[in-house]
Amino acid sequence: MQGCAFVDGHYVAPEDAKISVFDWGFLHSDATYDVAHVWQGRFFRLDDHLDRFEASLRALRLDPGLTRAQMRQVMHGCVQRAGLRDAYVELLCTRGVPAAGSRDPRTCRNRFMAFAIPFVWIADPDAQKRGLDLVVGSQQRIAAGSVDPRVKNYHWLDFVMGLFQAYDRGGDTVVLLDAAGHVTEGPGFNVFAVLGRGADARIVTPARGVLEGVSRRTMIELAHGMGLPVEVRDLALAELRSADEIFLSSTGGGAIAVHRLDGVPIGGRAAGNFGAVTRQMQAAYWALHDDPRLTEPVRGAD
Ligand code: PLP
Secondary structure (H helix, E strand, C coil): CCCCCEEECCCHHHHHHCCCCCCCHCHHHHHHHHEEEEEEEECHHHHHHHHHHHHHHCCCCCCCCCHCCCCCCCHHHHHHHHHCCCCCEEEEEECCCCCCCCCCCHCCCCCCEEEEEEEECCCCHHHHHHEEEEEEEEEEEECCCCCCCCCCHHHHHHHHHHHHHHHHHCCCCEEEEEECEECCCEEEEEEEEECCCHHHHHHEEECCCCCHHHHHHHHHHHHHHHHHCCEECCEEEEEHHCCCCCCCECCEEEEEEEEEEEEEEEEHHHCCCCCCHHHHHHHHHHHHCCCCCCEEECCCCC
């Protein structure tokens, strides 16, 4: 496997990046993480990812034992050692193992890890070319009052069972609703509905019950720059079904077009024939990867 990991203070091959089965990160999903990407040798919005990771660590009372500058250096070090131009770069911190016989999380020594592997797309390239078949899962997204979705977490059983349901129905991926029936998000992405067409077009994305995606923020900023109205608010399923376009946002692919929702073509379009807003977002998103204000080149290892 191509890549490089950082575990217990050392850079190791990906196959040697292991944790104890007694680590609560594994036993209780007691962990947080973040994923940034490198495109053509440059990190994209690395400071935003580090900000979110540090906020998640604080929220979960986890201490990675490294400064922000050290974590940044490890991310650069993993990519540089892996020799990757396009990479998926993950930081994670687990609760660790409690003292023998104890169930007290305060006795755990938290563990920081990181790895860089070749860039991962949230959907395979052929599916992206035709636009994804999105399925509305019957699972309710885990309640935001139980697990704060703004803290990036591994509580994914709702998503994973939703993915099985989507595949059983011939879909590519799944979106889940909250208890009130509002649209939330899916495994690895935020959701945008384009309501109206032409001069009436506006984009809507859920305000609550979602991870505040770095790509979601990018899409919102791009829309502002284009003079396209943005509404960050509750999004009813009926509105999503009535959308003229739907696209997903993720570090794993930017703006990803949806072709069908529960088998129904969005905006009545044929596969691969994306709406104007989605096409503009895709072009503008990748163009930002040349912007020195949002990117930094992968530097040599320490
Ligand atoms: N929502 C969830 C649940 C995610 O896991 C992710 C990314 O992995 C996203 C949204 C998109 O976030 P970002 O744009 O920061 O990749």
